[in-house]
Amino acid sequence: MDHASSTFLLSLHRAARRMAHREFRHWIFAELGRYLRFDSGFWLRMVVTPTGPQMHDHHLDRQRPDRVTGYLEQELWREDPFVQAALSRPAGSFRMAVSALPQGRLRSFLEAREQQHVVAATDVNPVSGVVVGISVFRRSAADPFNDGELTFIEGVGPHIIDAWTHNWLQDLGARGGERPPPDSGLGVLTAQQVLTATDDDAFAGLMRGEWPDWRGPALPAPLRAHLDQCPDEAWTGHGVVARFQRLRDGLLLLRLRPRHLLDELSPRKREVARLFAGGATQAEVAGRMTLSTSTVNNYLVEIYRHLEVSDKAQLALVVARLPP
Numbered sequence: 001m002d003h004a005s006s007t008f009l010l011s012l013h014r015a016a017r018r019m020a021h022r023e024f025r026h027w028i029f030a031e032l033g034r035y036l037r038f039d040s041g042f043w044l045r046m047v048v049t050p051t052g053p054q055m056h057d058h059h060l061d062r063q064r065p066d067r068v069t070g071y072l073e074q075e076l077w078r079e080d081p082f083v084q085a086a087l088s089r090p091a092g093s094f095r096m097a098v099s100a101l102p103q104g105r106l107r108s109f110l111e112a113r114e115q116q117h118v119v120a121a122t123d124v125n126p127v128s129g130v131v132v133g134i135s136v137f138r139r140s141a142a143d144p145f146n147d148g149e150l151t152f153i154e155g156v157g158p159h160i161i162d163a164w165t166h167n168w169l170q171d172l173g174a175r176g177g178e179r180p181p182p183d184s185g186l187g188v189l190t191a192q193q194v195l196t197a198t199d200d201d202a203f204a205g206l207m208r209g210e211w212p213d214w215r216g217p218a219l220p221a222p223l224r225a226h227l228d229q230c231p232d233e234a235w236t237g238h239g240v241v242a243r244f245q246r247l248r249d250g251l252l253l254l255r256l257r258p259r260h261l262l263d264e265l266s267p268r269k270r271e272v273a274r275l276f277a278g279g280a281t282q283a284e285v286a287g288r289m290t291l292s293t294s295t296v297n298n299y300l301v302e303i304y305r306h307l308e309v310s311d312k313a314q315l316a317l318v319v320a321r322l323p324p
Helices: 003-018 021-032 066-073 081-088 105-112 147-175 201-210 221-229 267-277 282-289 293-307 312-320
Strands: 040-049 052-061 092-097 117-124 131-138 185-189 195-198 240-246 252-258
Touching (some): 021 040, 081 092, 131 147, 147 185, 147 195, 201 240, 293 312
Antiparallel strands (some): 040 052, 185 252, 240 252
């Protein structure tokens, strides 16, 4: 890796940790412009199907708003080498001269928007099946991207895609209001209830531990049914617990964590464990839950035995690992 790539990546990952996503996505194109000359840029997240792309999200950098609406309305994806590449080889980098395209609607569309040369990096999420890509364009037909610039995008492109995705998940996770347990996974669903992003390894491991043959972007049938019927309650499977959280913009957070012995207790016993582990005395727990102190004591005996703990401190450690 050369010095320019290394310097860019260091700045990228530092910014991803400290910036809100709305700020970070603008920063990426501005910072990339310090190392690679281009006139406009485009970020997309979509599912590619045999009948065409289903766009989940996009971000335009110095491009006309109809770059996306016109493209989809005219079904230009039918002629687009980018989509064909995503169908056959979603991961990788490529460059293209618009002048090399046959005369037709797509070429006219791009030329009208001063997009004569493109270099792009794409990736596909192995869990959600969502294709993510970043493209940058030059307006002059006489100014193609060279081999060194393609090599630069090949090196930094996967990092940009990863940093963008995890910065967004971090932003959404904070908006969800919970600090996730270390062994949990996070996924994001569109308003149509299909996955559009995940934190990859953790999420994939939990989902495939429960459903070995599953692959997105659609949720497994039990989760879809639960989301339709009782989305505000946790869903408990053989090995995972799933919870949904709605955000104002129509997105859904799907939080997964491993199933724990605590999940096998009744809701009332879990609440006794939570209150007692949080510092309440047995009498205080009894008062808050309108139970007798002897009932609380009996519950705690059963809780200790089931969780294989011997004192309040050990119980607190167990309870602290899980969200309420």
